[in-house]
Amino acid sequence: MSLKVYNTLSRSKEVFAPLVTGRVGMYVCGVTVYDHCHVGHARVMIVFDLIYRWLKQLGYDVNYVRNFTDVDDKIIKRANEAGVDPKQLTDEMIEAFHRDVDALNCLPPTHEPRATLHMNEMIDMIGQLVEKGFAYVADSGDVLYSVRKFDGYGQLSGKNIDDLESGSRVEVDSSKHDPLDFVLWKQAKPGEPAWDSPWGSGRPGWHIECSAMSCAHLGETFDIHGGGMDLKFPHHENEIAQARAANGGGFARYWLHNGFVNINEEKMSKSLGNFFTICEVLKKYHPEVLRMFMLGTHYRSPLDFSDQALDVAKASLDRLYETKRRCEESGVRSQESGVKGQGEDHPHASRLTPHFSQAMNDDFNTPEALAELFHVCKEVNRGLDTGEDISELITQFMAMLSLLGIVQQDAAGWFHGGNVDVEWVEALIAERTEAKKSRDFVRADTIRDELAARGIVLEDGAHGTSWKQAG
């Protein structure tokens, strides 16, 4: 049972075989830090977090690199508008980014390189490209990449240069030898952040950052390169052109791209203005809800964002938490360290069911994996009802939850989220229990109604009465 991944380069699922046995190098295009992240960004983070977790689960030593683009036109513009130093803006946004991904329970990557700290690598790579004849200095003074010099340009995105040119909406810059040529090094205008280079004071183009940083951290040839679908062209195509030309050969071997988050069947994006930031959503929904929402659809498919969809994800989590709570209350322990299965080392890692592993090995099919999770969930509930020995099942259940990074809260805490006077609730429950003992059901039901009016739902179980907040 081996891992298969869909490689954009071949447009097919391939058996995954890393360059070096037992080790994986993975680079994921992060974000340009000029604003808060939206749900679309959250998807990339969660998708590749899952991929990272699964690769580690398979026993690979994974070097996971996710960059920050912290030099860029939009950053400069935004910083100027706000009257702050670009560095101050990017620092703030990186901090906000970390708050978001931490909330979403994404494991930290091995490295999070910043473009501004890799100027030497970029300048070196541009130098090689100029030297080898793939790049030229234009009349404007910018250094440009000559797309036609690179054989195989368009291979990743399935485009050919002539189609691109005929349908091109690119504004033709007269200093370009070819409309498709793109900038490697940009001349600085007064007041802009700038670095010294053999081509004068300036800053790097967007694409060169990722080529240089990925190679710097993972070597010239590495295993996985990922990002959102929209980066396929031109960003990733250009990365390939730069890196292969400069290195004289290899680069990323498997290209993985996740689908978009849509709103009303339209792509969520900054330019359309139809986006929700992660922190906005988290004001209304628990981060695990957002994570569950992402897991419910295969990573390459489009995902339609709506409150209704999040409510469904919430309902699914409630069901899983209900089972977790029942396990805790019944005192049945899973086989290793009790019912707690947290931590990035996945203590139950080897306890996943074959069906679950098969689903994850099939290009990270999380919907299928969730189907298996719910199957085991049902089995656990059944065992809880009948009193059979289900310690093995609980172990599997907790192992899956731990790997997926959901249902990691305390079950009681999950259901008792809002601002309620816990002592008041529990005093009433105790009173109701007494009333029930003396078969005063009128009083018992009055108490239950009183609590229900405050959004508290009671559940009488074999181990006493538990409660949760509705909604």
Place this chain on the structure above:
RNA sequence: GGCAGGGUGGCUCAGUGGUACGGCGGAGGACUGCAAAUCCUUUAUUCGCGAGUUCGAUUCUCGCCCCUGCCUCCA
């Protein structure tokens, strides 16, 4: 126009050359003093439309319709 990916029950989402996974929702039942939760049963003669290949297609091939994305910055 070029290229890519889609159209599966009320909603959502998997999947397969031999009549379709899971979640939410609906219906019935068990349990309960009544509920809730949980469990059981049930809820698509059918997988956009038409044709072809096949013993057999939702799954393969061709054509058509519709949707989305990329082709400019975009996760």
